[in-house]
Amino acid sequence: MTEILTDRYEELREIVAEVLELEPDELTAEGEFVEEYGADSLRAIEILARIEKRYDVEIPQSELPKMQNLQAVYEMVAQHAGW
Amino acid sequence: MTELTATGAYDLRAIRAVLPHGHPALLIDRVVELEPGHRILATKAITVGEPCYRGVPAGAPGAAYAFPASLLLESVGQAAALLWLLGERGGVGSDSVLMLVAGRDCRIEGRAGPGDVLRHVARIDQVVGDNVFVSGETYVADSRIATVGSMMAVMRPRAAVIPAREPIQVR
Numbered sequence: 001m002t003e004i005l006t007d008r009y010e011e012l013r014e015i016v017a018e019v020l021e022l023e024p025d026e027l028t029a030e031g032e033f034v035e036e037y038g039a040d041s042l043r044a045i046e047i048l049a050r051i052e053k054r055y056d057v058e059i060p061q062s063e064l065p066k067m068q069n070l071q072a073v074y075e076m077v078a079q080h081a082g083w
Numbered sequence: 084m085t086e087l088t089a090t091g092a093y094d095l096r097a098i099r100a101v102l103p104h105g106h107p108a109l110l111i112d113r114v115v116e117l118e119p120g121h122r123i124l125a126t127k128a129i130t131v132g133e134p135c136y137r138g139v140p141a142g143a144p145g146a147a148y149a150f151p152a153s154l155l156l157e158s159v160g161q162a163a164a165l166l167w168l169l170g171e172r173g174g175v176g177s178d179s180v181l182m183l184v185a186g187r188d189c190r191i192e193g194r195a196g197p198g199d200v201l202r203h204v205a206r207i208d209q210v211v212g213d214n215v216f217v218s219g220e221t222y223v224a225d226s227r228i229a230t231v232g233s234m235m236a237v238m239r240p241r242a243a244v245i246p247a248r249e250p251i252q253v254r
Contacts, residue, residue, distance in 0.1 A: 042235070042237070045237075046235060052209070061211070061212050
């Protein structure tokens with residue numbers, strides 16, 4: 001899967017990195033939040049909350065299990081925000 | 084479920100009807116102002132009788148009586164929990180557990196101790212299902228002594244949090 005370099009993608013990387021307490025350049029597109037960065041389900045909810053606030057979109061919590069890496073988050077947000 | 088006293092403050096019976104915390108874990112004495120779903124002003128008076136001062140020797144310096152940061156933040160968290168729960172939720176059900184799970188950008192900027200009244204102002208920033216994000220400040224008189232950039236609290240089914248266990252045998 002190729003990394004899509006857009007401003008929104010980079011903004012999402014910053015949002016996720018801040019929640020996971022990483023530097024943005026430490027967060028790769030396919031690095032698994034749980035396995036590689038030690039995240040838990042609460043971090044996923046924090047990420048979801050920040051995305052909802054930033055982009056003024058409503059994302060059902062049923063999407064939480066999909067949010068396993070940055071690429072998946074981007075695709076999930078793009079779908080709900082109509083990017 | 085919630086009751087106002089003649090002074091307009093929520094009394095302890097109303098607070099304890101909403102928060103599951105008992106003595107000595109309950110760290111809010113009074114709700115002074117409440118805008119449901121938005122903002123709360125709640126107070127806690129610190130006394131030298133607090134369990135955190137047990138064991139402080141007679142000759143200890145004044146700094147030994149600084150109210151611990153952990154309890155200060157817990158107290159802010161309880162104020163925020165009241166704000167969340169005094170609204171439409173109405174309390175913590177017996178099958179649910181309320182937890183403070185994250186704090187970000189929290190700063191302790193001053194000291195409080197016995198004789199001081201903590202005045203917590205907390206606001207709800209965002210609610211996502213059974214999760215709430217709040218922010219707030221704590222004042223003693225006119226001085227701000229703590230700032231909470233963001234705190235996250237969650238409500239979860241008891242069964243999902245506390246594993247079922249055999250009752251403890253009492254001999």
